[in-house]
Amino acid sequence: MWCIVNLPNGTQQAVKWDPKANGQECLEKVCLALNIICEMEYFGLEHWTPNQKESRTRQWINLRNRLSGDSGSSGSGIQLMLALRVKFWVPVHFILQESVRNLFYMQARRDLLEGRLTAPDWSxxxxLAALLCQADGLRFNEASLRAECPMRMRRELAQQQAQQQQQAQQQRVEQQRKEKEHVLSFKKRRLSKQKSMEHIETCTTLPAANPATSCSLQPSPSASASASASASTSACSQTHSNSSSSSPSNSSSQTGLDERLASNQLRMYEDYLIQPSSSEGEPPADFLRQIAIEHSKLAKLQMSLKSAKYWLLQSIQDLEGYGEELFSGVTTNESATRCDIAVGAHGITVCRGVRNKASPLARLLRPSRCVAPSSWSTWMITTIARSWRSSCLSSPLPQDYTVPSPSVTPSTCATKCGAW
Incomplete structure (x- = not known):
């Protein structure tokens, strides 16, 4: 049977698998198809469906168990669809094979561009964006340093359109005010004329007035209605002409901007926008030019694609969220607050809510060794630092909790300590 494996860069790899085989055999076949001879233990498999949204919460397949063909994709005719992802983020200088380094780079690139891995600031x-451009083989152009930044151009156009819309709105309000004043003045003149006619009729001494004369003195209702209608129609047509005249100007300015952006050399950097963790707003107006400046430095060094991938993986090791996986838990205090447990290369962090927006409740930073023994009533974590100082953190277990095996990894430790 065929198995479709989704790679970190979004492409798929088809491999044959035996329905009786376990996950480890499938992983080895996938790695061999990607020219990975050793260092297979850095990767893991998880079930995957098309258009699946990537997240930092992983559901790894137990490689010791037999794979199940039911992965939610039976309707597409494929028996099994899996995703190959980096499970253990080791330092880049420990990676021996170029094919393994390429897979690490693919996932790091995706995590950076999709926001799961963030930079400290815009600089x-x-x-990092310049390193991505160099690693992807994007050639630097000197004209990009002299080109006008597309972000600034779009923001200026948006401001001009907002000003034009505000002016048009003010004109419509002013026109409506004038229209109301015109109608009100017309009604006042009509009312005063009616009162004058009534006064003339009451002051006449003739016992029987001529009907033709009285009819000629009274204003015609149809004439007054037509005058009012014509006044309102002219005002509405003028308002519509003002609004229609503003819309072609906006469309023409947008067309002119598109023509200017078509030949702009900075547009190639728009696909490499990385959001810092300390900022939630829009990037600076000259952010693309900053990427071009950093890219020019790498181009002057004549950095190769392999070197750019190496230095990118080296640069992201100190970023917040590097190699972290999220697990959900509940605190054991009276409030029973739901929390997220982030397990990564920097240690174990317990925080409330979203990782980038919440303050950590507890943090175990860079333990050199983590021992997690279990007993029948408590769960303890003992960390041994480089100075050989140990610290212990214990937590009581629920009564209906199944005691796991004493030999666990830090990832399993965080999973079991969901009751922190």
Whole structure:
């Protein structure tokens, strides 16, 4: 049977698998198809469906178990669809094979561009984006340093359109005010004329007035209605002409902007926008030029694609969220607050809510060794630092909790400590 494996860059790899085989055999076949001879233990498999949204919460397949063909894709005619992802983020200088380094780069690139891995500030984001451009083989053009930034151009156009819309709105309000004043003045003149006619009729001494004369003195209702209708129609037509005249100007300005952006050399950097963790707003107006400046430095060094991938993987090791996986838990205090447990290369962090927006409740930073023994009533974590100082953190287990095996990894430790 065929198995479709989704790679970190979005492409698929088809491999044959035996329905009686376990996950480890399938992983080995996938790695061999990608020219990975050793270092297979850095990767893991998880079930995958098309258009699946990537997240930092992983559901890894137990490689010791037999794979199940039911992965939610039976309707497409494929028995099994899996995703190959990096499970253990080791330092880049420990990676021996170029094919393994390429897979690490694919996932790091995707995590950076999709926001699961963030830079400390906009300057760091520009440097990482320049490394991505160099690693993807994007050639630097000197004209990009002299080109006008597309972000600034779009924002200026948006401001001009907002000003034009505000002016048009003010004109419509002013026109409506004038229209109301015109109608009100017309009604006042009509009312005063009616009162004058009534006064003339009451003051006449003739016992029987001529009907033709009285009819000629009274204003015609149809004439007054037509005058009012014509006044309102002229005002509405003038308002419509003002609004229609503003819309062609906006469309023409948008067309002119598109023509200017078509030949702009900075547009190639728009696909490399990295959002820093300290900022939630829009990037600076000259952010693309900052990427071009950093890219020019790499081009002057004549950095190769392999070197750019290496230095990118080296640069992201100190970023917040590097190699982290999220697990859900509940605190054991009276409030029973739901929390997220982030397990990564920097340690174990327990935080409330979203990882980038919440303050950590507890943090175990860079333990050199983590021992997690279990007993029948408590769960303890003992960390041994490089100075050989140990610290212990214990947590009581629920009564209906199944005691796991004493030999666990830090990832399993965080999973079991969901009751922190």
């Amino acid at each position: 760091g984001a520009a440097k």
